[in-house]
Amino acid sequence: MHVAAIAGGTGAAKLLRGLTAVMDARDLTIVGNTGDDTEVWGLHVSPDLDTVTYALAGRLDVERGWGLAGETFRCLEAMGDLGAETWFNLGDRDLATHVFRTRALRAGATLTAVTAELARRLGVATRILPMSNDPVRTRVRTPDGWLSFQEYFVREKAQVQVLEVEYAGAARARPAPGVLEAVREADVVVVCPSNPVTSVGPVLAVPGVADGLAATRARVVGVSPIVGGAAVSGPASELMRARGLAVSPVGVATAYAPWLDALVLDHRDAAYVAELDGLGLAAVPADTLMIDRAREIALARVVLTS
């Protein structure tokens, strides 16, 4: 069975770990969001690709949901001494990833190639693809103007009002090699429990991806990142509202409506099942919080059979 997974960062990482435990990890292709990629100190940082890679390598800091376990922040402190911006927390070991990536990109490598190389060197068997090798940058309009996603999410801690979200560059971006093929040739496409607006949204904004999802013979199964009226992690609620989406599994389904076959939602949201059925998709209640490895695996099994 071949599986393609559209993935953001923290929320996706757990389900992806579960999937690689219940299937041959080499038959999984991850299409990762690069809309929140950013440049920090002149270094190219791909937060979502790294979170996924670290998770599958068994190195993710699972408490924080980002970065490497057992990390230190000595370079960050020294950058602060030099007066550089320090609101984006780059750990010392994590920094190696960004230095490695930046050098390769400057030497002419594609993000696809660097992402694959990093995964290989960290012992990850699963194929991890960036959604595009062209720059797509999620930007958030606030009452004080446009912010990059990381400025909004990390620097402002998502504590500012969101008026609008855009994916700068998306209209001109091409899907990275392998992305459309993975969607087309999969038996199941999983839309991970990631932020529909700023994690999955940028992937869908790359021309060809949404059409590919509509055309694929694969069953397309999403997992709602909204549980009990709020996002499990991150600022999805505010961003969904800004997009006119209900902060509920129905809002998630609406975002994916043209091509979603099934939506796995949390048991505590079972009241939405009838409404979701009315949208013409299968609504599958399950335990979606993945608070331990066993529940990551259990949810992965539900997703692959929904």
Add this chain to the structure above:
Amino acid sequence: MHVAAIAGGTGAAKLLRGLTAVMDARDLTIVGNTGDDTEVWGLHVSPDLDTVTYALAGRLDVERGWGLAGETFRCLEAMGDLGAETWFNLGDRDLATHVFRTRALRAGATLTAVTAELARRLGVATRILPMSNDPVRTRVRTPDGWLSFQEYFVREKAQVQVLEVEYAGAARARPAPGVLEAVREADVVVVCPSNPVTSVGPVLAVPGVADGLAATRARVVGVSPIVGGAAVSGPASELMRARGLAVSPVGVATAYAPWLDALVLDHRDAAYVAELDGLGLAAVPADTLMIDRAREIALARVVLTS
């Protein structure tokens, strides 16, 4: 009194600390060697400028003679995990310097400007100038071919035969702003106890510097880095032999002959005084090893009065 100092790294750092203790640090201008600058992981590293800056900031690891005190090497370890080269030891806090510098250079800043900014941010009052903003790279020819200075010195630990030394790019390099002025307007020019071939040599190879030393009204005082027939630190002996220079204060004086007024040499080399006198310069025996702060200061006083 205005002093200009031509400086390499480890050997120079101690004398420069001594000088700043016995004079107004703001009246000292350091002309630093950039011939052993290198690129590590895509980052611009200026080992000698950094050693001098860290020393004057009170942050140098005085045991090693390079890098920052209390340093860790977590990013280096992670780069090793990624399969990158790790023979050049970049510490986590030191890395901030190189990331900061590289970003500024890529944004169009000169090495002069970045060096001044780093010094300012680390609280160093003394002016530290790179010898040139143009790339000059010391290369060493061995039986197996040409090596960069850092490949020779750090990677090969100076354990290969040296057939030839060259300063690639020197013929086209211009002295950095302030270098010739500092030499011209100084009351004393100090040639630090640095490697005559690979630390002071590249500075002298920049067109205009040697002429400036010959023309200045300043007294030009060197300190021999050779004591008892060997270099106090580093590979000066082998490199001096490769250049046909005696491994003695006389060899040092010969390298600087056209413009050197006085050479401070170690007491244990007092036997060379007569020969040096014969070369037409003042030979001043002193305690040159600078094994503690008091002796750094004492030597600085000797240098300024020789």
